[in-house]
Amino acid sequence: MSTNSPQIEYTQILRGVAKLLTQLYSKGLQINPDNALVLASCLSAASRCARADVCLGAACSVPAALLLALPLLAPSAATLDHLVHLILTYRKIFSKLKNKNNSVRNTHEFEHRQLLKAYTSDIISCLYQENFLSNRQEGYVFSKLNMQTVTMLNKVIPNADSKLSLRNHLAFAPYTYLQIEGSQAETTDNSMWFKYAIDKQFPSLCKLLIMTTPQLIS
Structure with a gap:
């Protein structure tokens, strides 16, 4: 492509490349959903798309x-922090x-x-409020x-809504249970887990949680 090509052509090409990468x-991930290396590679690809979007000021593919x-x-x-x-x-x-x-509505960007x-x-809902199932209609x-699946999950996994929270998620266990002894850990809420497991260790996750849940630092 010529260096004199208009900006809109770069944006269109970037959108096409990002779409192909997404696919x-x-x-x-459909073939290897449990493979950590595949997941990390996919996150890196998505990050490259995002950085290109930042350079061009155009949203291409989420x-x-x-x-x-x-x-x-x-x-x-670490994977969650990357995402x-x-x-x-x-x-x-x-x-x-x-x-x-200037607030002009663009259907692609709005969606x-x-x-x-x-x-x-x-x-x-997962990490702090512990209601990712009961509040699922607000999420993605x-x-x-469906209700039948949720009922089955709650029957098989008692208190399923809390299993992906800061205090229960397996991903954060190495950063929390090493600092808080077992008996004390059971009575510690997510705000305390945030202090031990998230703050200063996972900067992106820390930033998002503080942006959306300011009471964490109150």
């Missing part, structure tokens, strides 16, 4: 559904686009903003679970 890593869902379930706090960094990048992109377009807003709700990842 590619989505298929990879992460695929599976890439949003797996880090919430995976036993890796949250990606979400924060897209929040920055959409904020700039909104100012740039992506709504998706990221819903996914942010998933993160807070778990919104399609």
Whole structure:
């Protein structure tokens, strides 16, 4: 492509490349959903798309559904922090686009903003509010679970809503239970877990939680 090509052509090409990358890593995750290396590679690909979006000031392709869902379930706090960094990048992109377009409605961008807003709700519902199932209609990842499935989950897993919280999530256990003894850990709430497991150790996750749940630092 000529260096004199108009900016709109770069944006269109970037959108096409981002879409192909999204499809590619989505298929990879469908084949290897439990493979941490595949998940890390997919996050890196999505991050590259986001950084290109920042440079051009254009929102092209938000992460695929599976890439949003797996880090919430995976036993890796670093992976979740990486994904949250990606979400924060897209929040920055959409904020700039909104100012740039003087609030002119763009269907493509509006749908992506709504998706990221819903996914942010998933993160807070899982990690802090402990209601990702009962509040699933406000989110994205778990919104399609029907009542029968939710009832079955609650029967098989007592108090299932709390299992992905800061105090219960396997991903944060190495950062929490080593600092708080067992008997004390059972009575510690998510605000205390935030202090021990998130603050200063996972900067992106810390930033998002403080932005959306300011009472954590009150």
